[in-house]
Amino acid sequence: MGALLTWQTAMERALYGPDGFYRRGERPVEHFRTSVHISGRFAAALARVLVEVDAALGHPDRLDLVDVGAGGGGLLTGVTAAVPPGLAARLDLTAVEIAPRPAGTPARVRWRDRIPREITGMVIANEWLDNVPLDVVERTPDGPRTVLVDPATGAESHGPPPSASDADWMERWWPLSETGDRAEIGGPRCAAWAAVVRRLRGGLAVAMDYSHVRASRPVYGTLTGYRDGATVPAVPDGSCDVTAHVALDACAVAGQAAGATGTLLTTQRAALRALGLTGARPPLELARRDPGGYLVALGAAGEDAELIDPGGLGGFGWLVQTAGIPVPSPLARLAEAPARIPT
Structure with missing residues (x-):
């Protein structure tokens, strides 16, 4: 067995170190299916949210659209294509990603490895937090x-007791009751998400x-x-790619x-x-009246079905949080009957 590391350190090096999985330019689409790559209808749905955010902010001259963990940057261009032209022209697009900028990325997309300090508009973090490294504790x-x-090799061993901050987080959010039970300590994810919300001057994340x-x-945890x-x-x-829910x-x-100022978990x-x-x-009946239109609608239904399976x-899970505006109306209605987040 080689030198042992905490899982947080090992994940950080494996994903983001000099030769890490994402640092060398691996793209999510090459390794697993994401909502972004299944259908442009996912981007179109987020575009509807962005339209409401824009209205709630009073249609500012410039509206930020930030994709954290942007992969190839396709979500930004997909959302932009789905909003009205006037809004599309006012969007300031930022892809936050440590991998190199892909060839063919539109010039208007800013490619940076850090979240902007101030954001007025909308932040999207699709399958980002699961790649924020964390430690694992076992009872x-x-x-x-x-x-x-x-x-x-992935071989494991027990180390010291968790730090005071990890123990506090675990006691509140993931208590362990039986020998062999595991907790994936989400403090770093909480801190990463709080940093996003803190930068939001107005809008939605x-x-x-x-x-x-x-x-x-x-x-037993979810490391995969x-x-x-x-x-x-x-x-x-x-x-x-190493992830945990x-x-x-x-x-x-x-x-x-x-x-x-507003929160929805669904x-x-x-x-x-x-x-x-x-x-x-x-x-x-559409097949008889408009065969071509029927096939298009059938394809869209299949894409929708995969996205909502x-x-x-x-x-x-979707975590929607706002700063200075209400949760957009189509989503706000869900708060009246919160959906259970499955394991």
Whole structure:
């Protein structure tokens, strides 16, 4: 066994170090399906939210649209294409991504490795928080212990007790009851999300990710690797994407402490359905009257169905937080009947 590291350090090096998975320019689409790559209808749904944000802010001369963990930058261009031309012309587009700028990215898209200091508009963080490195703690007969990992093999060992801050976070958000139970300490994700909300001078930030809430934490954790479209062991050697699901309820509270004035925690299925993506098949009568139109509508229904599938992407959690404006009306109605975030 080689030198052992905490999982947070191992993930940081494996994903973002000099030879890390994302630092060398790997793109999510090459390794797993995301909502962005399935259909332009995902971007169109977010465009409807952006239109409401723009109206709530009084149609400013410049409106920020920021994609954190932008991958190839396609979501920014997709949303821009789906809003009215007048709004599209006022958008200031920023892709936050450590990977190199892809060839062909429109010149108007700013490519930077840090979140802007001030944002007035909308921030999108699609499958970003699950890649924020974190530590793992396991309950042993001698009490909670930080889990150490060999980055070359993924072999694990028990280390020291968790730090005071990790223990406090765990006690509040992910208590361990039985020997062998694990917690993935989400403090770094809470801090990362709070930093986004703190920069929001006015507008909305939305995070979408595989997630869970305190009432249904997975007892053995969720660390997973992805490579070439397949799930692989989470070995933090830089050869694969290493992720863990997000405690979005904890992030929501961190966002409120950072200044969020409105909060909605729901599922992607509920959110996209509220924004008009139903997955309903077009009526057969359309096939007789307009065969071409029927095929287009059928394709759209299939894309919608994949985006809202509760056993897949539809099971993602959505955390929507606003600064100085209300939660947009199609989504605000969901707050009256909050959706359960699945494990």
